[in-house]
Amino acid sequence: MSVSQRIVVALGGNAILQRGQKGTAEEQMRNVHATCEQVTGMLRAGYEVVLTHGNGPQVGAVLIQNELGSRQVPPMPMDVCGAETQGFIGYMFCQSLRNIMAERGISGHPPVCVVTQVEVDPRDPAFFHPAKPVGPFFTEEEARRRMELSGESWIEDAGRGWRRVVPSPDPKGIVESDVIRGLVDRGAVVIASGGGGIPVVRRDDGLLQGVEAVIDKDLAGERLAQQVNAQAFVILTDVPNVCVHYGKPDEQKLGEITAGELRRLAAEGHFRSGSMGPKVEAALRFVENGGAFALIANLEQAVEALEGKAGTRIVKG
Known part of the structure; x- marks a missing residue:
C-alpha cells in the first residue's frame, strides 16, 4: 500500500442499525461506535478515509414522525428529511471517531460531517417511473x-x-466535492453524501433546487470517490463476499475478479436489483472510470479486505 492512499468507504445499513433493533438513539450510537473502531483501524493502516452511509430506516422514521405530527407542525419534504438524517448520523460518527481517537492517542485526523447535495438530471427517466x-x-x-x-x-x-x-435518479455530481476534497487534503476524516445525498436539480436559471427522490447510496458513493480522487472504493456490508448462484447449492464466493468478468456475470442476472445489484454496479463504475480497485466486503473485515485477505476485489481488465 502506498502512503496515505485515499479511499471512500460506503457503509451498509448494519453500520448504524442492526436487524431487529428498534432504532433508538442509544442503539444507533453503539452501532456507529463499533463501526468507527473499524474506521480507526483504516487510519492506523495509513489510509485517508472518506465515509458515506445509508439512511433508509432513519428517513423512514422521520417520515412517520412527520405523518403523526402533521396536525401540529408542517411536515417536511424528502430533501429536508434527508438533510436532517445526514446531520444526526454525521454527528454520531464525528463524536464516536473523536472519542476513539482520544482514547488511543491518534491525532491529525479530525472528523467532520458535510451535509451533501447530489445533483441529478431532471430529465432522468426515473422521474417518469x-x-x-x-x-x-x-x-x-x-x-x-x-x-x-x-x-x-x-x-x-x-x-x-x-x-x-x-424516483431514484442516477447521481451526476457531488455539489460540495471541492470542499470535501480540500478537507481530506488537510487530513480530515469526512462523512459525506449520507443516504446517497440530498437530491437536487439545476434550474434553467442555474440555481439548485431540492426534489422528492432517493439516490442509491452506493452509486452516489462511487461518484463521490471519483470526485475526491480516491484510489479505492470500498463497500462494506453484512456479507463477506459477492456470490454467484447466491443461496443455492452451487453458491460460489468471488475473490479477486476483473471488471470485465464481473460485468459479464451481472449481465447474466446474478445480482438482484434490490440487494447486491447496485453495489456491483457502483464497484464496476469506479474501476471502469479509472479507479485502481473496488472492494465489497463484510464490515467487520474492512482492514483485512484492504490487505487482500477478505472480500471481493474488483480490478481492471
Whole structure:
C-alpha cells in the first residue's frame, strides 16, 4: 500500500442499525461506535478515509414522525428529511471517531460531517417511473385519496399495505466535492453524501433546487470517490463476499475478479436489483472510470479486505 492512499468507504445499513433493533438513539450510537473502531483501524493502516452511509430506516422514521405530527407542525419534504438524517448520523460518527481517537492517542485526523447535495438530471427517466417505496404504510383507500389530492405515486407493497414511491435518479455530481476534497487534503476524516445525498436539480436559471427522490447510496458513493480522487472504493456490508448462484447449492464466493468478468456475470442476472445489484454496479463504475480497485466486503473485515485477505476485489481488465 502506498502512503496515505485515499479511499471512500460506503457503509451498509448494519453500520448504524442492526436487524431487529428498534432504532433508538442509544442503539444507533453503539452501532456507529463499533463501526468507527473499524474506521480507526483504516487510519492506523495509513489510509485517508472518506465515509458515506445509508439512511433508509432513519428517513423512514422521520417520515412517520412527520405523518403523526402533521396536525401540529408542517411536515417536511424528502430533501429536508434527508438533510436532517445526514446531520444526526454525521454527528454520531464525528463524536464516536473523536472519542476513539482520544482514547488511543491518534491525532491529525479530525472528523467532520458535510451535509451533501447530489445533483441529478431532471430529465432522468426515473422521474417518469417512480419506484422507490418510502415512508409509512396506509390502506388502499387512503393511498388513493392521496394520489387524487397530490398526484403522488403509490403502490401495494408485498401485502403489507400501500406505500408512496418516489424516483431514484442516477447521481451526476457531488455539489460540495471541492470542499470535501480540500478537507481530506488537510487530513480530515469526512462523512459525506449520507443516504446517497440530498437530491437536487439545476434550474434553467442555474440555481439548485431540492426534489422528492432517493439516490442509491452506493452509486452516489462511487461518484463521490471519483470526485475526491480516491484510489479505492470500498463497500462494506453484512456479507463477506459477492456470490454467484447466491443461496443455492452451487453458491460460489468471488475473490479477486476483473471488471470485465464481473460485468459479464451481472449481465447474466446474478445480482438482484434490490440487494447486491447496485453495489456491483457502483464497484464496476469506479474501476471502469479509472479507479485502481473496488472492494465489497463484510464490515467487520474492512482492514483485512484492504490487505487482500477478505472480500471481493474488483480490478481492471
